[in-house]
Amino acid sequence: MATHRDLPTGMLSNLFLDTGSPSFTEFLGNYAPDLLPGRRDALATPAGADLPHATTIVAATCAGGVVMAGDRRATSGNMISQRDVEKVWRTDDFSCMGIAGTASSGIEMARLYKVELEHYEKREGRTLSVEGKANRLATMIRGNLPMAMQGLVVVPLFAAYDPEEGKGRIFSYDVAGGPYEQRNYHMIGSGSIFARGSLKKLYREDAEPQEAVLACLQALYDAADEDSATGGPDVTRSIWPIVAVITEEGFNRLPDEEVAGLVRTMLDGRMNRPDGPIAPLR
């Protein structure tokens, strides 16, 4: 039998066998389990603290969609391991995920999840429902539970535009899975408590996407202000938070110039008021 150089050994004979399942992960699990994340033998000693960690992600719904923003810092212990890491990923045309926790495991999971959604869509000729997508991600996180117990914790935040309801939706998870649907806004990662305090006061229901983006940027700034593992906007190096807006039009990662403009507006305001905008008392 001819071998195909590109493929893992023994895969070719299985490519044309229909497993009956539209899940890419299941197919890999049956025929190339080594490729899947989180199926390795137990680690000799728990790892984790020394590996790069991704930190703060915030998401908020807006009029006709949802916004997700993430800072750019990865830390290992007290060291900054990367200044411009990307933690918000487009998973398909109408959804994205942000990751907090062990960066490497998170990146792997995001890549697999993206293929998983796309594989289903190409195979079945339809897109999964938003609930379907959220549940599928929960299963993948549950699969990572043994690794999480060894210190390789990944907790994502999932946001999607729901065409049936015409609005954005946000789902959060814990190490054992989920999903937990969140109303209005949610945040994950080490700076999330500070971001929550900030966004709680700045969030307006049905705000225009640009307003919601600004609120998320303010929340990230406040998180970076209080949490050493969250990075603020790096003006000297032009490293800006990653901002994704998902509406009826689909996923749109705002170009750096646009985010830079919004960040500068925010910074100008903070020159006079370092703690940011104040919310009215009543």
Next chain:
Amino acid sequence: MSMPFGYVPAEQQMRDKADYARKGIARGRSSVVLQYEHGILFVAHNASRALHKISEIYDRIGFAAVGRYNEFEALRLGGIRYADVNGYTYDRGDVTARGLANLYAQSLGMIFTESIKPYEVEIVVAEVGRSAEEDEIYKLTFDGSVTDEHGMVAIGGQAEAVAGRLKERYHDGMTLPEALQAGVAALTEPDGERPPTSQMEVAVLDRNRPHRKFLRLTGARLERLLGDTAPKAAEPEPPAAEEPKNSGPDAPTAPDGDIDTGSGD
């Protein structure tokens, strides 16, 4: 030396299988794949709205097939698995139409020689590149032979006649409406009725799209491209006088319309 009872020479076997496959394919309707200025266009005459003949395989790769549905569907799913496994193992850029065409060639060739019944399918695998020169179109037949096509290709029952009609109308750098009308005209029998829009399956690999280049053209958008909205064409607007002429809304059923003026060959 005596021949065992029931012996059939290999040559005869292959000829019989090839005839069988050709007959099966000849019963089906044809499809065409052609390049246009921003990518690659797929047009199929397909009465079913649920069973697709055209599909996305990966970011830049599309698939068109004719023949037996269950057979090319198995190939399509295998191709998607191949592309997804490769893209996940290495990088999304490492999935190529050439690799996929090779896989199909091996698989079809093996089925043709080893099983009693060959697959009754013809397949096109196309990859859109950064420019028209980098586009790749491969045609595969039931016995696993691959041909590297340029510009346009037709598959299916009346492939030769369709390809002939398409060649008359095709020229490099056609706009999408021009290319679509050329494709539809090629699929229309001479003196015959154009297939209704509801029976046209149309998709593009548009090199200007971000991420995934594959896009199905359906509904109102397809009707607009096909020039079905007749009233609009009736009133020529002075400022845009040139455009309606080029996008020739009446062209699909008129083989000698103004769409083939640029064809040099």
